[in-house]
Amino acid sequence: MADTYTQLYVQIVFAVQGRVSLIRSAFEDELYKYITGIIQNRKHKMLAINGMPDHIHIFLGLHPSDSISDLVREIKKASNAFMNERRFSNYPFQWQSGYGAFTYKRSDIDTVVNYVLNQKEHHRKKSFKEEYIEFLKEFEIEYKEQYLFEWYGNTP
Template sequence: METQLRKGAHAVFNIQFHIIFVTKYRKSVINEAILSKLREVFSRVCEKRKCELVEFNGEDDHVHLLVDAHPDNNISQLISFLKSASSRIIRKEFEIYLKQFYWKKEDPSFWTDAYCIVSTGGAPLEVVKEYIKAQQKPKM
């Protein structure tokens, strides 16, 4: 399988992240309707940030995203945009359902503060290291 590179004004890139968000207090609150809405929100946020939501799925207490990112993005800001937009919309649209799990009005979070992000890519790290080591030395 060949690596697909994206092009920007001054860059060619392939930046992909596997991101995991966990619900606040690890509550089992995600149902099919919430999962569907999350996909929609994450896709919209990614599009606005010049990213692409490549893959998305989840279970009742966490979700997995595979995001193809643009180099203009600051990773922590991208995470913040994804979490805040999704939390705000989910808490608003599913307010009645979520009241049975989250009752504190002063803490409107849907996600825990933590997250997991792992870079993904084509070649294994050892192959990339060997490729870099094998580059020809400049002639002096």
């Protein structure tokens, strides 16, 4: 084939180290715009970004010239620096190692965009841990619960 044709829709999910609630509503839009810039500069199409104080969801159209692992590494590295340089937190900001990446078909786009954009409403009913384990089960991904998250304090 002479050209490359792809249709790759991916939801990426990752948490603040220790699941500490460091993403405040006062600056979350700035963080999301910064991450959107990283994604667009790497030729991906941002479809939705949102999260909670302790984690983030990114839904994008993946450009085939980049790998998910390289993209996530760059997002985390650059946004860690962004958060710390701007002193948005009284504590050093860092993302937890690891992430979830889940693929979807074109007909799922509206549903996933709506899901990502309505995170705050969604999490009134379900914890991040419950949500993440549901993703792993839905996508039939084997896991060991003791390795899913690094927890600080008593928050399970």
